[in-house]
Structure formats: structure tokens, C-alpha cells
Amino acid sequence: MSKLTDLSISELQAGFRRGDFTPADALRALEARIAAVDPSIEAYLSRDFETALAAAEKVDINLPLGGVPIGIKDAINVLGESCTCASKMLAGFKSPYDATVIAKLRAAGAIPYGRLNMDEFAMGSSTENSAYQKTRNPWDTTRIPGGSSGGSAASVAAREAFATLGSDTGGSIRQPAALCGVVGLKPSYGRVSRYGLVAFASSLDQIGPIARTTRDCASLLNVITGKDSQDSTSLDLPAEDFTAKLGGDLKGVKLGVPKEYFVDGMNPSVRSQVESAIQRCKELGAEIIEVSLPHTSYAVGVYYIIATAEASANLARFDGVRYGHRAKNPRDLLDHYMRSREEGFGSEVKRRIILGTYVLSSGYYDAYYLRAQKVRTMIRQDFTNAFEKVDALICPTSPDAAFKIGERVDDPLRMYLADIFTIATNLAGICGISVPCGFVEESGSQLPVGLQFLGKALDETRLLGIADAYETAAGFSSQRPPGV
Amino acid sequence: MSSPNLDVRDVARLARIELTDEEATTFQSQLGRVLEYVEQLKTLDVTGVEPTAHANPVFNVLREDVSHPGLTREAALANAPHSANNLVVVTKVIE
Numbered sequence: 001m002s003k004l005t006d007l008s009i010s011e012l013q014a015g016f017r018r019g020d021f022t023p024a025d026a027l028r029a030l031e032a033r034i035a036a037v038d039p040s041i042e043a044y045l046s047r048d049f050e051t052a053l054a055a056a057e058k059v060d061i062n063l064p065l066g067g068v069p070i071g072i073k074d075a076i077n078v079l080g081e082s083c084t085c086a087s088k089m090l091a092g093f094k095s096p097y098d099a100t101v102i103a104k105l106r107a108a109g110a111i112p113y114g115r116l117n118m119d120e121f122a123m124g125s126s127t128e129n130s131a132y133q134k135t136r137n138p139w140d141t142t143r144i145p146g147g148s149s150g151g152s153a154a155s156v157a158a159r160e161a162f163a164t165l166g167s168d169t170g171g172s173i174r175q176p177a178a179l180c181g182v183v184g185l186k187p188s189y190g191r192v193s194r195y196g197l198v199a200f201a202s203s204l205d206q207i208g209p210i211a212r213t214t215r216d217c218a219s220l221l222n223v224i225t226g227k228d229s230q231d232s233t234s235l236d237l238p239a240e241d242f243t244a245k246l247g248g249d250l251k252g253v254k255l256g257v258p259k260e261y262f263v264d265g266m267n268p269s270v271r272s273q274v275e276s277a278i279q280r281c282k283e284l285g286a287e288i289i290e291v292s293l294p295h296t297s298y299a300v301g302v303y304y305i306i307a308t309a310e311a312s313a314n315l316a317r318f319d320g321v322r323y324g325h326r327a328k329n330p331r332d333l334l335d336h337y338m339r340s341r342e343e344g345f346g347s348e349v350k351r352r353i354i355l356g357t358y359v360l361s362s363g364y365y366d367a368y369y370l371r372a373q374k375v376r377t378m379i380r381q382d383f384t385n386a387f388e389k390v391d392a393l394i395c396p397t398s399p400d401a402a403f404k405i406g407e408r409v410d411d412p413l414r415m416y417l418a419d420i421f422t423i424a425t426n427l428a429g430i431c432g433i434s435v436p437c438g439f440v441e442e443s444g445s446q447l448p449v450g451l452q453f454l455g456k457a458l459d460e461t462r463l464l465g466i467a468d469a470y471e472t473a474a475g476f477s478s479q480r481p482p483g484v
Numbered sequence: 485m486s487s488p489n490l491d492v493r494d495v496a497r498l499a500r501i502e503l504t505d506e507e508a509t510t511f512q513s514q515l516g517r518v519l520e521y522v523e524q525l526k527t528l529d530v531t532g533v534e535p536t537a538h539a540n541p542v543f544n545v546l547r548e549d550v551s552h553p554g555l556t557r558e559a560a561l562a563n564a565p566h567s568a569n570n571l572v573v574v575t576k577v578i579e
Contacts, residue, residue: 096559189539203538232545233538301522312499319500321574323563334500336575342502350501351511355518357499358490371525373535378528380536412514413521429539457539 004029005159006480009068009216012162016061023056023067026162027113030069034114034160037484040141042133043155045074046082047114055111063109064223070105071164073152074115075122076207077196078102081112085198086130087120089324089344099196100231101165101207101224108223116151116164120346121315122172122200124148125418128409129348136405137180138481140445143402146176152210153180157448158484163211163220167197169204170303171397171422174434177210178397178450181436183467183477184210185217186422188457189429190235192221193228201310202233204303204426213477214435214468218242221460237458245465251285253466255453256390260296261421266399273438273449274396277474281394284473289390293382298375299424300416305359305372306427312356318344351412380428387456392466396421397434397450401442421452431455433467436476448476490515 004026007015015021031049038044052069059067072078075085077095079102084090102112119129127135127150135150137143138158145154149166153176156164166173168186177184185208192207199205209220222243227236257278262271282288320326320340327343330336345353359368386393399420408415425432437451451470455463471477492512496503503511557570566573 093563096555096562190542229547233540233542235540295528298525298528301525304518305522305525316500320565322560322572324565326565330575333575333577337500338497338502341500342504345501347507347510350496350503350507351515353499353501354492354495354511355515358495358515361495361498364489368522370535371530372522373537374530374533375525375528376536377533378530413517416518426539427536 005033007162008213009065009162009211009219012068013066016067023059023061023111024053026067027052027056027069027111030113030160030162037158037160040136040484041138041154041158041160042135043116043151043158043160045084045086045115045117045132045151048081052111052113059109059111061109065105065219066109067111068109068162069111069113071114071116071152071155071161072102072112073118073149073164073166075118075167075198076101076165078112082115083198085121086118086132087344087346087349088131089318091325093323097196100193100228102196104224104226110223114161116155118151119148119348121198121349122148122167122169123311123348123352125171125175125415126408127151128405129346131346134405137402138484139181139447140402141483142404143447144405146179146402148172149210150176153177153182153184156180156182156210156212157481159480163209163216165207166210167205167207168426169201169307170426171419173208173210174422174432174450174452175398175419178434179402179448181448181476181479182210182212183214183217183433183435183471184208185221185433186425186431187221187225187460188431190233191225191431191458191460193226193231193234195228195230199314201307202314203310204307214433214464214471215243215246217433218246218464240461242461242464245461246468248465248469249285250281250466250469253286254289254390255281255286255392255394256289256291256386258291258293258296258386258393258395260293261395263399266396267401267440269440270396270399270401270449273440274451277437277451277470278394280474281470284469291386291389291393293386293424295375295378295382296424299379299427300420302372302375302379302427303423304355304416305368306376308352308356309360309369310356312353312360315349315353320344348412376427379424383428383430383456392463393454395452395454397452401440401447401449425454430457431460431463433463435467435471437474438476490519
């Protein structure tokens, strides 16, 4: 049955419809695969097989995702399941409702299955900030899977999930997808409802799919998008079929290469793989045009002011009163708050809350937060200018391949710089996708490299078409980690 | 932007987080470096630039003022660290 878990969503659905196997067969094969490989990957925090099996046994396979199990990042609420955000703060928490994306998945016949590990409250780039376990990269289990949606990417790469949902605030879908050799899409801001996603930075967060192919990402996007009265920032847009431009080529497509995304200090082997991929796009008919995004070098600084400011406000809800960890025997209310939060949050979350509180505090607001919001405008304008000349941008997803577990944990700034090519996308609210574009060899391991395409806001259909044309021609997405 | 003014203990208290001595020392130096890094924003001229608060400018989203079903009392209390008599029990506020 291990073969079954190698199938993409579209192949799996074709099998259901031919009667080769049933959704229950697929779920059993998936669970057997998880039991076999997850002890070495540790992508899953928990799963409820019986509930999923009951759903699989009565699902209508003719629905858009009928019978397809989808793994869920532990920041997205699924009714009755745990939702810890990989934090001790939410140990034992059971979701009292479904996130909108989960309700939409269910309506489309998909079966939410399994809670996937992440950096605590989505803060991190390596999944090492999980309070529970260290997820390992299936291509080299001494290395990190990327983050924060590390479990969502590693499980897809290890063939212990067909596809998953992650969330992306500054690269948390695309960077782990790149480092694990799978496809990850961050939709434009407002495309997908955030209702039921535990909030980190509300002006940047988006939920999106991670899968083995661009086509599978498009199928998932078809299901999870739409205006939601529970999220006032979700956009009311005409219905769109995101698979409409798949299967095409790159003839006449104008791809911009932002010169600022090829920086000193990036891994030269990663750079050369990305340059080969750009050459490949040219051979496939694309017109390659150099463009400039002049404020790129400010993006990380802007992000760590805006994201931490928003996080400090959002995470104020964890006060140990209505849910979450509460310290024992508090002396008074202040002691209750201070010790509940000290005991419940891990180091990175505390660091970011403190930084966010500082940049919003009286006397510093103008110097940090307001200034960062103004530079955010300049970064957005860079993209607007670039998209006047090109259909999409093409660039690396991450300056490095997967690094060793433990290598950067004591150096937050260096960890933050891992997001240098993904962060500006969120600041601008545009869409981006990472697809596999080759490998680099490091200490005897073949490590995947991600190629990123960025599209203007709400241009997912075209972006997916471009990514699919490259991904299909290049063929790296069909390669699987040799060790698992 | 004078980052040396960051007093981690003071800000942590504003954020209602108790810190160990070790955390205070480590965070002080780590966040000092992060703040030094963001000093680069100071080199840009932002005169006349409007701030961006949101990726999509959406303002005053209103809905009809009608009630919708919400969580039951039981569901709302299920995750409370301490509850009794259908209420959340909180730490004493008034002496």
C-alpha cells in the first residue's frame, strides 16, 4: 500500500473514481505510512484516525476534493481537535469550532487529518521553536525542515501527507516548502479567510496549501478561498478556477528578475541552481527582464517591527483566564498574568512580544512602528512598479538550503535573515509560490532548492500557470527523499 | 531610534511577562542586536509617505445588526483553566 501514498491529489482522485481503491483505503495507507516514517520525521503532533475513517467511509468522492486527507498546521482550528500552536500555552486546548478553511474543506469532501508541528505561534524559520518536538527534514534528518509550517512541508515531502494547509506571515509556507522540495503557495492577502487561524500578525497572515505539485495547490486553493463574514479582511471576488491556466507553457510570459534578490552572502550553489532555473524558463519561451525592487534590504527590518507589534497585541489574549495555561497559586492578578505568560510561552515568543511592545510603546511609536509602516508603503510601491513591466517575478525562495538542527537557535537575527526573500511578499500583500528547482550537495546530502514566483495581488491563476509550466518541465517535484 | 534605551525587564513588565535573570540578560543582548539592525530604516527619507496599515485598504466593514448563534456556555467553558457554577473562576481582583 505504500505506493498509494506516493500519489498526488489528482492521481488519488482518479483512483477513487476508477474504483481502484476507496478513501478509506487511502486513509489506512496514509496512517500506515505515518506510523512507519513519522518516528524519524516527527511532523505530526496528533491525529484522530477513527474520526477521519468514519468521514472517509461516507464521503462523496465526486465532490471537488472528495475523500482526500489533508494535514493541518496546528494553528488552524478543527472542531474537537487539539490546537496548540506548538505552545505549552495551549496544551490540552480543544477547538470549539472549525476554522472557515476547515468548513470549506469538509464541504468539498476533504478530510482534515492530523495536526502538524510548527514553530510556536508560527514564530520561526526552522520549526525548532516548537515546545513539543523537533521536526526533521526528510532529505537529511540532521537538518531543519524550515518553518514555521515545518510539519506541513516535511510531511508532504516524506509522503506521509498528500497535501497540507500551512500559514504564511513572512515566508512560513514557501520557505519550508523550498527546503523540503515541495510546492507551497501563499495566496494574496484577503484571498483566504483567516477566521479560525490563531492570529500572529493580522495584516500579514494568510493560510495556503503545501502539496507535491502546483496542480494540487491550485485544487486546494479552489476550495479554501472566498469572502467570509467572519473575516472582514477577506475579499468579495468573482469565482475563479485556479486550475484554468495549468498545462500551458511560458511563451510570451514576461518574468522579472529582481536584482536585489541575488545578494552577497547567499549560498553560491543555491544561487547557481536558481540561475539555471531562470535559464530554463527562458528556454521554455519566457522573456527574462531584469527589474529592481530598491527597498528590498529594508524588508526584514520593517517586518520585525510590524509583525512583532501586531503579535504583541494579538497574543495579549493569552492571559490564563478563559483558556490557556494558568500559573498555580498566584499572589494577585499581576502575578497571575506575569507567571502564566512566563510559564506558557517559549523564548522566541517572549522575545517577539517584548520587541513588539517596545516598538509600540509611548515615545518609540513614531520612530519604529510608524516609520516601518511608511517604509512598507515604499516596498509595496516597488512591486507595483515592477508589475507594470512584467507578468511575474522569479527569484530564490531562501538564500540557503536546509541548515543543521541547532545551528542558528542562539542567533535570532541570523534566523530572521533566512526570510529575506519571502518577507516583502507579505508586506505587499501579493501572492507567491515556491516550486522545487534542483539540489545542492552539502556534507553528502542532496538538499532541495526552491524557486519562487511572485505575482501581483489576486493574480493567482496566472501565477499558478507559470509555476506549473516550469515545475512540470523541470521535473524536480517528482523526486522523493531517498532515506524515507 | 536609540535602541540602548531598551530595558528588557521594564518592557517585559508592560507585556505582562515575568522573566528569569538569565532570560533578561540573553534577551537584552539579542534584542539589542535586532534593534541595531533595524536602525537602517532611519537612513530612508520617509517625508510625505503615507503609512500602510494593511495589505488591502478595507475600511469600516459593517454588517446587519442581527444576532447569530455563538458558542454554547458549555463549549465556551470547556477550555477554561478553572470554572465553577457555569462561570470562569478568576484570580481575586479586589482585596
